[in-house]
Amino acid sequence: xxxxxxxxxxxxxxxxxxxxxxxxxxxxxxxxxxxxxxxxxxxxxxxxxxxxxxxxxxxxxxxxxxxxxxxxxxxxxxxxxxxxxxxxxxxxxxxxxxxxxxxxxxxxxxxxxxxxxxxxxxxxxxxxxxxxxxxxxxxxxxxxxxxxxxxxxxxxxxxxxxxxxxxxxxxx
Numbered sequence: 001x002x003x004x005x006x007x008x009x010x011x012x013x014x015x016x017x018x019x020x021x022x023x024x025x026x027x028x029x030x031x032x033x034x035x036x037x038x039x040x041x042x043x044x045x046x047x048x049x050x051x052x053x054x055x056x057x058x059x060x061x062x063x064x065x066x067x068x069x070x071x072x073x074x075x076x077x078x079x080x081x082x083x084x085x086x087x088x089x090x091x092x093x094x095x096x097x098x099x100x101x102x103x104x105x106x107x108x109x110x111x112x113x114x115x116x117x118x119x120x121x122x123x124x125x126x127x128x129x130x131x132x133x134x135x136x137x138x139x140x141x142x143x144x145x146x147x148x149x150x151x152x153x154x155x156x157x158x159x160x161x162x163x164x165x166x167x168x169x170x171x172x
Contacts, residue, residue, distance in 0.1 A: 020088045025051045026075025026125060029083075029090070029107070040102040044095045045135035046116045047128040047164045048075040049155065067160050068167050074154075075124040082118060086110040095134050106137055120144035123154015126163060 019032045024040070026048025031039045049071035052058040057065060083090060086109040096104040107115040114137065119125040121144045132138050148156050155161045162170070 018090055018092060020083050020090055023076055023080045023083065026072055026079055026119065028102070029079075031090075040100075041092060041094075041105050041107065042098060042102045043116050043119075043125075044093075044104045044106050045128060045132065045137060045141045046119060046125040048072065048119060048125040049161075049164050050167055051076055063160065064162055064167065064170075067158070068162060068164070071124065071155055071158070071161065075119060078119065078122065078124055079115065082109060082113065082115060090115070093136065095136065096131075104131075104134070106135075114140065116141055117144045121148055121153070123148040123152075123156050126155070128165070130165070 018039075021030045021032045021038060023029055027043040027046055029041045029043075031041060033039045050068050051072035052060070052065075052069045057069065060066065060069075089110050091108045091110065092103070092105040093108070094103045094105045098104055109115065116125070116137070117140055120127065120141055127141050127145045132142075135141060148154060
């Protein structure tokens with residue numbers, strides 16, 4: 001009798017997915033955690049285009065700004081769409097922390113979809129090679145990026161696109 005009733009309790013022991021409070025940009029989430037605290041999570045393995053953070057950036061007419069921010073908003077919007085499909089829940093594989101106190105993690109939706117892989121396949125991010133040694137799924141992300149690059153999808157089809165790390169460096 002006890003074993004039969006315990007069989008029905010398996011779902012009680014399944015780890016719950018984390019709740020996304022908001023998508024900050026194409027590679028950063030803010031999660032709700034215990035005691036009303038928040039956890040900022042930066043996507044491992046990838047770097048997405050930047051989004052505008054100030055009114056000056058939003059009004060910029062500089063071609064490289066407009067280009068970077070257009071792709072950045074597309075990446076952010078895509079992450080929001082994907083997360084919304086799974087009731088704002090994700091599962092994390094935390095791999096590191098950064099100098100800003102963010103957790104670095106591979107992010108999967110409740111159904112197992114690997115967010116970084118989707119963004120790379122759709123040409124909305126690039127593999128962040130500088131940190132690839134800390135990426136457990138490095139083969140998956142490199143393959144996804146190679147497919148998009150070969151097919152000139154998203155940023156790979158945009159000859160004016162500047163890598164996010166180069167853009168940030170030029171605009172410090």
